Amino acid sequence: MNYMPESPESSAVSEVPQLRVAYQGVPGAYSELAAKRVYPSCEPVPCEQFETTFEAVDKGLVDRAVLPVENSLGGSIHRNYDLLLRHKLYIVGEVKVVIRHCLLANHSVKFEDLKRVLSHPQALAQCENTLARLGLDRGVADDTAGSAQYIAKYQLKDTGALASASAAKIYGLNILVEDIQDNCYNITRFMILARKPIAPLTGRPFKTSIVFALDEGPGALVKALGVFSLRQINITKIESRPNRDIKSGSLESFNYLFYLDFEASMADNVTQNAIKDLEEFTSLLRVFGSYPSADSMT
Template identity: 35%
Template structure:
């Protein structure tokens, strides 16, 4: 597929890596915020948006579940990307030279053991790719960035140490968004369906709403709740299930869900990433 794919962050960010990995023929469009990436697709400046939704180490990506239902876009694919963190320094620097390492707040704790063993102080940057860019601009051999191999390539930095993250299974799941849905496809690794819903104000409504998935043999891989508009009484649920709405068992489960909900919105029907089982 050709065209443009939007992502949040600077060139070299892990979302940029996800774009290159999943859509190598598309031009990646960096955007300042998730909202900007979504708007780029809505305006037609990009064909797709690559949005991270969860990480195996630090959990759900903030704000994404709130943005998806109101985005006006549809999930058309998912991608699982292994997060490999590298120590990047200016050309000629050695590991023994490094005294400080900059990166995003969520990356620093993931490399705590490596930083401690080498006497390196972790410093917070707004973005890991931004950290790499700043290190390249400063030219200080004692300062490094924690970022992707792609960031090293873009900003001309040396990789002083590879794969320094404490956890060997650090993986981020991304959702690919488009202006139009495509319900005709069938994936070789199966299909996923994502939706949000609110239950009716009756006793045990959530329990009853979920019953149809159990009785019809539909595997629900994710169910999360979050407040709507800051209200403690308005709760929306986000769900991922295996299967396609046209599948008989999924259709029956969704019909039962509809009976116990006050609202339900389909966010996407898309092929399961072939590596889902490995990372799940």
């Protein structure tokens, strides 16, 4: 386990002027909206892929990155869990954003002209039933705002895009339908990454994120999770991912990494003792960060 805060901050979500904050996508992406929600005076830096967003922080090209980790309708963004393990970055905060998809088209295009709609796979999945009812075919784009940029650039007459109202404004598109998602409870949680962790605090809601791999043995996962339940520490998220560093295996079993979020600060002795006990059952344990919980969803 390695968690040594070197650059204390009172809060990851406090405003720090002139920060460069990377996000995946193009201007108008929901990740850019999340970045501006956390750091209103930041310079948003668009990146083509999730990987290049992580690398931008790694190489010191930006100060922070804001990346989606889960959506209330579509579930976890597995790619970012894998990249989090690969890179030596820390989670220093989180923000939750209500996602409100709009059906966008060029100004000369009417709804009855549309034959298909472009967007990111997650956005298409979040609007699947509505799009099926409307009889629209679906096409995949790298991100939501990118689909808006594409139909505007090529002035497509039979194709719309699923993206934000901000993207409509940026790329000069018309909003044909607002709130087109299948369920109004459509919220994405974003993590804020930095090269150094923040100093955990007590006396305010904090969350801690870790990853671990278990030693073999019956009931190993139950014993691991028991270190938290015995101390009344609430686990808010558990995600299993294949352990790709395993050199051998069998048809009888699979090896997994377990990602956990729990409501506690690493500044608390109770939390530190829980982590020490957890180490007894694990072959790998890493603390990604201890950071302020998201206070609101707007």
